[in-house]
Amino acid sequence: MRTARLRTVHPVLWAGWGALAAGAVLCVIGWYGISGERFAERQLPYLASCTVPGAALIIAGAVLLTHGRSAIAAARVEELYGLLVAAGSADGEESGEAAATRPAVSGDLLMVPGGTLWHRADCPLVAGKAEAVPVDAKLLATGELGPCPICEPAEETG
Structure with a gap:
């Protein structure tokens, strides 16, 4: 060219x-x-x-x-x-x-209170954060939280 x-x-x-x-x-x-x-x-x-x-x-x-x-x-x-x-x-x-x-460390889904994304436990955005809590199934069902674009968690892992 x-x-x-x-x-x-x-x-x-x-x-x-x-x-x-x-x-x-x-x-x-x-x-x-x-x-x-x-x-x-x-x-x-x-x-x-x-x-x-x-x-x-x-x-x-x-x-x-x-x-x-x-x-x-x-x-x-x-x-x-x-x-x-x-x-x-x-x-x-x-x-x-x-x-x-890459193997997943855990199948648990986490979120940061007030956040808009849910993450895998091995996601670098929530790894080591004390404020990260397990995702409530009701929040996933309502669609208030979206999947993290970095760790790309699958909904069936939770």
């Missing part, structure tokens, strides 16, 4: 540098022509044919270079994002496998 996008960007960069160079040459030619003429009416042809188009080419070259560089930066960001997503999915698969093979 990156090489295909960069191949389309390089001509834009080259066109930008070419436009800048051509604009600079035209401005120098226009300046040289104007500097040799004493009367304004004889300077106007140089101004119209060289200096104004040269300035327009310099502006166009600057725009092309800016666009080309931003496209390169966007291609790099997309590549880094792809690497990040690939690394994140690999880590997610490993942690999912680790959670599946």
